[in-house]
Amino acid sequence: xxxxxxxxxxxxxxxxxxxxxxxxxxxxxxxxxxxxxxxxxxxxxxxxxxxxxxxxxxxxxxxxxxxxxxxxxxxxxxxxxxxxxxxxxxxxxxxxxxxxxxxxxxxxxxxxxxxxxxxxxxxxxxxxxxxxxxxxxxxxxxxxxxxxxxxxxxxxxxxxxxxxxxxxxxxxxxxxxxxxxxxxxxxxxxxxxxxxxxxxxxxxxxxxxxxxxxxxxxxxxxxxxxxxxxxxxxxxxxxxxxxxxxxxxxxxxxxxxxxxxxxxxxxxxxxxxxxxxxxxxxxxxxxxxxxxxxxxxxxxxxxxxxxxxxxxxxxxxxxxxxxxxxxxxxxxxxxxxxxxxxxxxxxx
Amino acid sequence: xxxxxxxxxxxxxxxxxxxxxxxxxxxxxxxxxxxxxxxxxxxxxxxxxxxxxxxxxxxxxxxxxxxxxxxxxxxxxxxxxxxxxxxxxxxxxxxxxxxxxxxxxxxxxxxxxxxxxxxxxxxxxxxxxxxxxxxxxxxxxxxxxxxxxxxxxxxxxxxxxxxxxxxxxxxxxxxxxxxxxxxxxxxxxxxxxxxxxxxxxxxxxxxxxxxxxxxxxxxxxxxxxxxxxxxxxxxxxxxxxxxxxxxxxxxxxxxxxxxxxxxxxxxxxxxxxxxxxxxxxxxxxxxxxxxxxxxxxxxxxxxxxxxxxxxxxxxxxxxxxxxxxxxxxxxxxxxxxxxxxxxxxxxx
DNA sequence: TTGTACGCGTTATCAG
DNA sequence: CTGATAACGCGTACAA
Numbered sequence: 001x002x003x004x005x006x007x008x009x010x011x012x013x014x015x016x017x018x019x020x021x022x023x024x025x026x027x028x029x030x031x032x033x034x035x036x037x038x039x040x041x042x043x044x045x046x047x048x049x050x051x052x053x054x055x056x057x058x059x060x061x062x063x064x065x066x067x068x069x070x071x072x073x074x075x076x077x078x079x080x081x082x083x084x085x086x087x088x089x090x091x092x093x094x095x096x097x098x099x100x101x102x103x104x105x106x107x108x109x110x111x112x113x114x115x116x117x118x119x120x121x122x123x124x125x126x127x128x129x130x131x132x133x134x135x136x137x138x139x140x141x142x143x144x145x146x147x148x149x150x151x152x153x154x155x156x157x158x159x160x161x162x163x164x165x166x167x168x169x170x171x172x173x174x175x176x177x178x179x180x181x182x183x184x185x186x187x188x189x190x191x192x193x194x195x196x197x198x199x200x201x202x203x204x205x206x207x208x209x210x211x212x213x214x215x216x217x218x219x220x221x222x223x224x225x226x227x228x229x230x231x232x233x234x235x236x237x238x239x240x241x242x243x244x245x246x247x248x249x250x251x252x253x254x255x256x257x258x259x260x261x262x263x264x265x266x267x268x269x270x271x272x273x274x275x276x277x278x279x280x281x282x283x284x285x286x287x288x289x290x291x292x293x294x295x296x297x298x299x300x301x302x303x304x305x306x307x308x309x310x311x312x313x314x315x316x317x318x319x320x321x322x323x324x325x326x327x328x329x330x331x332x333x334x335x336x337x338x339x340x341x342x343x344x345x346x347x348x
Numbered sequence: 349x350x351x352x353x354x355x356x357x358x359x360x361x362x363x364x365x366x367x368x369x370x371x372x373x374x375x376x377x378x379x380x381x382x383x384x385x386x387x388x389x390x391x392x393x394x395x396x397x398x399x400x401x402x403x404x405x406x407x408x409x410x411x412x413x414x415x416x417x418x419x420x421x422x423x424x425x426x427x428x429x430x431x432x433x434x435x436x437x438x439x440x441x442x443x444x445x446x447x448x449x450x451x452x453x454x455x456x457x458x459x460x461x462x463x464x465x466x467x468x469x470x471x472x473x474x475x476x477x478x479x480x481x482x483x484x485x486x487x488x489x490x491x492x493x494x495x496x497x498x499x500x501x502x503x504x505x506x507x508x509x510x511x512x513x514x515x516x517x518x519x520x521x522x523x524x525x526x527x528x529x530x531x532x533x534x535x536x537x538x539x540x541x542x543x544x545x546x547x548x549x550x551x552x553x554x555x556x557x558x559x560x561x562x563x564x565x566x567x568x569x570x571x572x573x574x575x576x577x578x579x580x581x582x583x584x585x586x587x588x589x590x591x592x593x594x595x596x597x598x599x600x601x602x603x604x605x606x607x608x609x610x611x612x613x614x615x616x617x618x619x620x621x622x623x624x625x626x627x628x629x630x631x632x633x634x635x636x637x638x639x640x641x642x643x644x645x646x647x648x649x650x651x652x653x654x655x656x657x658x659x660x661x662x663x664x665x666x667x668x669x670x671x672x673x674x675x676x677x678x679x680x681x682x683x684x685x686x687x688x689x690x691x692x693x694x695x696x
Numbered sequence: 697t698t699g700t701a702c703g704c705g706t707t708a709t710c711a712g
Numbered sequence: 713c714t715g716a717t718a719a720c721g722c723g724t725a726c727a728a
Binding site: 003004047049050051052053054056057062064072073074075078079081082085089094095096097098099110112113114115116117118141144145146261264268271289290291294295296 | 350351352395397398399400401402404405410412420421422423426427429430433437442443444445446447458460461462463464465466489493494609612616619637638639642643644
């Protein structure tokens with residue numbers, strides 16, 4: 001087992017100074033062709049590579065970006081990561097991940113660990129708990145130390161930083177418009193409680209579409225689920241509620257759900273009640289997941305372009321990292337990613 | 349914007365030496381209570397945190413582990429990551445990810461980037477291309493430099509390192525045994541080409557179960573798909589093949605598929621041909637995915653316990669990292685994770 | 697053409 | 713009780 005070789009070892013071996021080795025490896029013209037040749041041959045033989053940590057310390061730059069997400073076993077977030085990784089690698093950066101597991105304290109701890117020199121900047125999506133507590137001091141402290149942050153998807157306007165978000169409002173509005181154009185008159189909404197901004201915006205989009213079409217929204221057609229509960233429990237409760245809803249309002253002919261599982265639950269309940277999708281009820285979900293594509297019938301969805309969000313976030317962050325702010329005033333931008341309605345079998 | 353504070357700045361500010369500050373922060377009894385108090389107060393005020401990079405350089409230890417996987421938008425791999433992250437964080441390590449995207453060269457490049465000081469060890473699963481080319485020099489070189497590697501899932505015996513694998517053979521055997529116990533006599537196998545070891549082992553398990561039950565395997569009931577193709581194309585071809593298979597062998601009453609999508613495709617084709625699952629055909633898949641749980645009918649699967657694999661891999665790696673090998677001889681172990689048959693609606 | 701000295705931030709050792 | 717020094721590995725301005 002041969003340890004990684006360093007400049008110092010090469011220097012000792014070849015009986016030259018460390019800096020000569022360093023320069024020779026960079027083909028500096030200060031060094032004689034002879035020495036260069038000798039050093040490079042030796043370096044290649046022993047497979048010399050500069051130590052990243054030493055470079056990071058010296059340059060005060062790690063070429064690593066940190067990404068903190070609430071959950072990784074989730075198609076949306078893993079697609080975002082892929083986008084980040086793609087761009088980061090292309091631009092010479094590594095990606096280090098931290099999971100908050102939807103917990104405020106884990107988010108803080110993770111950020112503190114990474115902020116102490118390990119990375120050059122953050123890409124993150126807020127945990128539900130943080131969203132609930134509305135305590136954003138850790139973001140501001142991090143940014144005050146000169147560490148840039150780009151937030152995506154779950155965002156609040158109180159925090160001044162670059163952001164990448166989905167056009168939740170118009171995505172929802174277009175989806176509901178689609179249902180209306182498809183002759184749906186009684187469209188139910190299955191959403192989450194309002195504290196997650198994306199849920200709120202999608203609800204607004206739903207309402208707006210109805211109003212534009214002179215349809216009076218009915219509160220009874222709106223189901224607001226508490227998604228802080230365990231998923232299994234939550235889904236069972238959801239199905240029961242949907243069943244009740246469908247039974248109480250037999251004229252429901254369309255459903256817009258703010259995520260994939262809600263939409264699937266709606267289809268499941270519909271089937272159980274002997275209703276055909278899309279003939280009796282048309283369903284649209286909001287997601288980037290796999291379930292939609294492979295469900296029966298396959299689900300029409302509003303695609304969020306998660307990977308693109310990751311790519312844009314990474315580009316924004318790296319741009320910021322590599323910009324020198326002594327010259328110009330710092331400016332934050334919010335990139336809005338347009339959604340796309342992917343039509344499948346659950347709509348006509 | 350106040351930059352992160354360092355020992356040097358505290359020292360200058362308080363007019364003491366750097367080493368005094370360092371010691372005071374560690375409550376060294378060499379330092380007077382007075383000074384300790386003063387230094388710690390100042391440090392707290394300015395929220396001093398030691399710089400990880402400097403510590404890494406000094407200690408020659410990064411407290412970071414690298415994980416390299418072929419793909420992250422994949423439930424199995426993201427669950428593994430979650431397991432790794434869980435254990436790593438608990439034991440004081442960060443996780444840095446690299447995606448090989450199933451490509452040999454990206455795997456090599458990623459490993460080289462991380463191996464130059466950024467991490468203390470690797471957890472990885474081989475890319476398909478590496479498996480095909482059977483070129484393992486980068487693994488061996490990395491280990492020769494004293495950087496430990498733990499491989500999981502996709503593994504080859506030629507490489508001497510710690511491994512975490514699923515008991516593919518028995519998982520498959522038990523699944524097929526289940527079908528046989530459920531009165532299936534003509535069981536089809538949908539698998540991948542043999543170069544991925546897990547596919548091979550699952551095929552062997554299938555054959556073994558048949559033989560133990562005195563059922564003669566029929567080559568015509570075995571579909572070997574080439575999964576190096578693009579998924580969409582591949583799945584369409586697969587469905588066509590399955591349809592042909594079902595039509596040619598109307599007596600097929602069971603299907604064992606080595607992954608989730610293959611199993612779902614089988615169910616889809618069955619439905620299209622007017623066959624009922626599980627009444628006419630029972631189906632079992634091999635996976636940890638979400639599709640199984642939410643498909644209709646939901647799919648009976650062999651669970652791989654992906655998260656547990658990640659946890660075990662992380663523990664193995666960190667144990668190795670933290671063991672001093674001057675004392676004892678290095679030993680490699682292979683942890684085998686038992687599978688579990690999760691029974692759902694696609695079997696009786 | 698080559699080598700010395702310094703600094704990145706930290707800690708350990710040793711001297712005062 | 714406090715401070716100077718060296719070391720981790722590298723790159724570079726400056727000196728020889």
